Amino acid sequence: MISAEKIPNNVGLSSNKRLQRALEHWQPQYIQWWKDMGPQGFQDYHQVYVRTAVSVDPSGWAHFEYVRLPEYRWGIFLADPVHDRRIGFGDFVGQPVWQEVPGEFRNQLRRLIVTQGDTEPASVEQQRWLGQRCPSLYDLRNLFQVNVEEGRHLWAMVYLLHSYFGRDGRDEAEELLARQSGNRDKPRILDAFNEPIENWLDFFMFTMFTDRDGKSQLLSLSESSLDPLSRTTRFMLTEEAHHMFVGETGVARIVERTCQLLKEAGYAEDVRKLGGIDLPTIQKFINLWFSLSLDLHGNEVSTNAASYFGNGLKGRAQEEKWDDHRVTEAFYELELPANGALERKAIPMRTAMNEVLRDWYVGDCEAGVQRWNKIFERHGMSDRLRLPDRKFNRGIGMFSSLHFDPFGAPLSAAEWERRRQEWLPDGADREYLLSIMARPIYEPGKFANYIAPPLRGINRMPINFEYVRTEA
Numbered sequence: 001m002i003s004a005e006k007i008p009n010n011v012g013l014s015s016n017k018r019l020q021r022a023l024e025h026w027q028p029q030y031i032q033w034w035k036d037m038g039p040q041g042f043q044d045y046h047q048v049y050v051r052t053a054v055s056v057d058p059s060g061w062a063h064f065e066y067v068r069l070p071e072y073r074w075g076i077f078l079a080d081p082v083h084d085r086r087i088g089f090g091d092f093v094g095q096p097v098w099q100e101v102p103g104e105f106r107n108q109l110r111r112l113i114v115t116q117g118d119t120e121p122a123s124v125e126q127q128r129w130l131g132q133r134c135p136s137l138y139d140l141r142n143l144f145q146v147n148v149e150e151g152r153h154l155w156a157m158v159y160l161l162h163s164y165f166g167r168d169g170r171d172e173a174e175e176l177l178a179r180q181s182g183n184r185d186k187p188r189i190l191d192a193f194n195e196p197i198e199n200w201l202d203f204f205m206f207t208m209f210t211d212r213d214g215k216s217q218l219l220s221l222s223e224s225s226l227d228p229l230s231r232t233t234r235f236m237l238t239e240e241a242h243h244m245f246v247g248e249t250g251v252a253r254i255v256e257r258t259c260q261l262l263k264e265a266g267y268a269e270d271v272r273k274l275g276g277i278d279l280p281t282i283q284k285f286i287n288l289w290f291s292l293s294l295d296l297h298g299n300e301v302s303t304n305a306a307s308y309f310g311n312g313l314k315g316r317a318q319e320e321k322w323d324d325h326r327v328t329e330a331f332y333e334l335e336l337p338a339n340g341a342l343e344r345k346a347i348p349m350r351t352a353m354n355e356v357l358r359d360w361y362v363g364d365c366e367a368g369v370q371r372w373n374k375i376f377e378r379h380g381m382s383d384r385l386r387l388p389d390r391k392f393n394r395g396i397g398m399f400s401s402l403h404f405d406p407f408g409a410p411l412s413a414a415e416w417e418r419r420r421q422e423w424l425p426d427g428a429d430r431e432y433l434l435s436i437m438a439r440p441i442y443e444p445g446k447f448a449n450y451i452a453p454p455l456r457g458i459n460r461m462p463i464n465f466e467y468v469r470t471e472a
């Protein structure tokens, strides 16, 4: 059942009996999970024009074909090895990288891989109803492309667990299919992956902001001294880029359409009366998904993060851009709550590694928001979207027990309760969005009224190409 034809790979699967045996056991459970928890209503006859990775060179991972989703060929790929690669940071800097897991770091590495792996099926579960509300076939196809690749990212982590962590790894691989997003008894590990994604504004914000956390975490894991982890995550980053493209352009197309509707109505009408998505609602969803994704970077001060760095397991994004790779003397200044106020304090940089990565992340998000704001400029409008302050709506870290408005001003608990729906989506916003998404659009080339068409199609196909064949 397990063959290189079915499971494209560059890890020598056909000659690795141990991995074959492990996958023979796991793969049917995965397919069952995909059918139960993957895209609902699109498992039988729909044919989707997807990209399948068949090798790691640029032509190989851009192979397009129509497939039925459960027949997608989930593969296992490592980016090409780097000759004589050396450890790039931490206490062992300069030594050769590891091809096996050192016993003393086994638990920490397993925890990092399991945490990463857990997010991948979680996102598929979160998005499983969206196909029923899609704004076009183009968007439907992009949703499924994202979904199958998150499935492949799960495979990537399961490959590492099966290959390097023995029996524990096999157990963890099964647990990855047993936890469920939003399940009260067996939830996913990280909070943002238990939030519902029930409408397409959620989806585009998730792929913009949460997949971008994927990018920052994968960048930091791709620096790892464990070479198979580094090579796996390096290849995953190529796919992650498409997910962020889907999110960024999805929001951009909504903003574009909102500007058009505002213009047509002489800027006087409430955009909702015209079936569009008003800018305050878009801003609220930015506030929500940005703050949830900030939480995914962990605590500001973290001895775990210091230890991951010191041991060479998880570095900084683009570690080569830093001068000091040991970071034993350096300090990092951050804002800390103290005696009812905020004060700046310098802490050893190793313990601030989550915050260092969060800085990189915020900068990357900020650039994306600026690109959205260009749309208003083009329309000659003075409106602007913005990222909320980092302290706003935090559920993890030092600010999680305090309250701040999106500009960073402190609020009492009572004020926060009274005003939070000014800044975060409420029931009425969600109801409105579901109302304009109630009817899915399955006609090639047609788009829902609240979103502009994309500038171009996928793989040089026209915009009105039948990206998903919906006939039985």
Ligand code: BYC
Pocket (backbone or CB within 6 Å): 112, 113, 115, 116, 119, 120, 123, 150, 189, 190, 191, 192, 210, 211, 212, 213, 214, 215, 217, 218, 295, 296, 297, 298, 299, 300, 301, 302, 303, 304, 305, 314, 354, 396
């Ligand atoms: N929710 O000292 P800390 C992606 C817990 S996204 C709930 O900061 P830690 C993707 C933590 O478990 C990228 N709990 O160190 C995107 C710990 O609890 P215990 C995913 C949280 O844990 C879209 C305690 O707080 N990749 O790829 O090492 C679609 C102290 O934590 C949260 C990774 O996450 C939270 N948000 O730091 C699909 C990379 N945050 O055990 C995919 C691997 C913290 O003390 N993971 N806690 O009870 C890591 O690098 C780290 O585990 C974290 C957290 C940065 C996440």
